[in-house]
Amino acid sequence: MCAVAAGKTRLLRLRDLQYLAGYVDIADGTVYPILRKLKTDGLVTTYLQEESGGPPRKYYRLTELGRENYQTGRAEYLRFARAVRTLLEEDTHDEA
Numbered sequence: 001m002c003a004v005a006a007g008k009t010r011l012l013r014l015r016d017l018q019y020l021a022g023y024v025d026i027a028d029g030t031v032y033p034i035l036r037k038l039k040t041d042g043l044v045t046t047y048l049q050e051e052s053g054g055p056p057r058k059y060y061r062l063t064e065l066g067r068e069n070y071q072t073g074r075a076e077y078l079r080f081a082r083a084v085r086t087l088l089e090e091d092t093h094d095e096a
Helices: 014-021 031-040 064-089
Strands: 002-006 010-012 044-051 054-062
Touching: 031 044, 031 054, 054 064
Parallel strands: 002 054
Antiparallel strands: 002 010, 044 054
16 A cells, blocks of 8 residues: 655545546556665655554655646646636537
């Protein structure tokens, strides 16, 4: 199991990924390779935390570069989503 810490207050937990998987097809074995790539790219750091009664868990924390990358990507996605929504809501296009 993993958690991604964005700053000190927001954690992306396994249940968040399961919720997302209900809307996006996420294949088994996809999450950890993505997390490794994010770490290689300097967007996250990792640390282990001991758990009582179980093995240590690996946690992922966004770096400053990761936060900047997230903010930029989020803004770009929201602009794109607004443009698509506008296109879908317009009634001026004839259906062919």
